[in-house]
Amino acid sequence: MPAYFVTGTDTDAGKTLAATGLLARARRAGLTTLGLKPVASGSEATPEGLRNADALALQDQSRPAAAYATVNPYTFAPAIAPHLAARRTGVEVRLADLNDWLRPLLALERDLTLVEGAGGWRVPLNAREDLAGLAAAHALPVILVVGLRLGCISQARLTCDAIAADGLRLAGWIGSLVEPGLSFDAAADDALYRDNLATLASTLPAPCLGVIPRLPAGTPLAMADSAASCLELPDVH
Known part of the structure; x- marks a missing residue:
């Protein structure tokens, strides 16, 4: 059955919102779901142990329910690159162990x-391996989340090139309005926004699964439900 690897053009591109939105969309259709976050940094201490907000949001959208x-499986407190957070805590995250988990x-x-994933496509796991290797090891099609901000066209095209170089298929891409300083209220800004989307649509080698607008702050469940209305599922049968 379908499984996909979700990556972004950069850190904070909107991967978790896009992923939880897709899972919520699937749940609306009566499908079973599972959201996974292999490695997460920037986690908070709780009575149950370290918990990462993105992983919790994915857990909330998993049906049947899944344990944290x-x-x-790998949760780190420092809000830094996962391989650096792991090093600070004396842990080595190995691709072989993630393969056994997945x-x-x-x-x-x-x-x-x-x-x-965590961050962009080439985020390291350790000195020798990166997280993209997990997608490659299981031949997972990739969904790319494009943070719609200055520089995103080049970032998106370069990421697509890297995905293809690793022998993987891009199943689709999602635009995400993540930059709070951007405003598309004026006609000129709106035209530029639409031109950027048209350029992405004409140059990226996969269909657009939707564009997530800037959403008002809310609970992860509410935001996922709002995002679901903007998205289409990729080839789920």
Whole structure:
């Protein structure tokens, strides 16, 4: 059954909002779902242990329910690159261990499984491996979340080139209005926004699955539900 790797053009491109929106969309259609976050940094201490907000949001959209340790096996407190956060805590995150974690979860055959990366495509796991290797090891099609801000066209095209160089298929891309300083109220700004989207649509080698507008702050569940209304599922049968 379909499983996809969700990556972004950069850190804070809107990956979690896009992933939870897709999972919420699938749940509306009566599909089973599983959201996974292999490695997460920037986590908070709780009575149950470290918890990462993105991983919790993915857990909330997983049906049947999944334990936190299932969703997010590597959780680190510092809000820095995962390999640096792991090094500070004396942990080495290895691709072989992540493969062992992911293999049985893919075998569950949920109707939609999303594996959300950390940062962009080439984020390191350790001195020798990066997180893209997890997608490659399981031949996961990729969903690219494009943060719609200055420089995003080049970032998106370069990321698509890297995905293709790793032998993986881009299943679709999602635009995300993540930059709070941007405003498209004026006619000129709106035209520029639409021109940027048209350029992405004509140059990226996969369909657009939707564009998430700037959403008012709310709970992760509410924001995922709002994002779901803007998105289409990629080839889920």
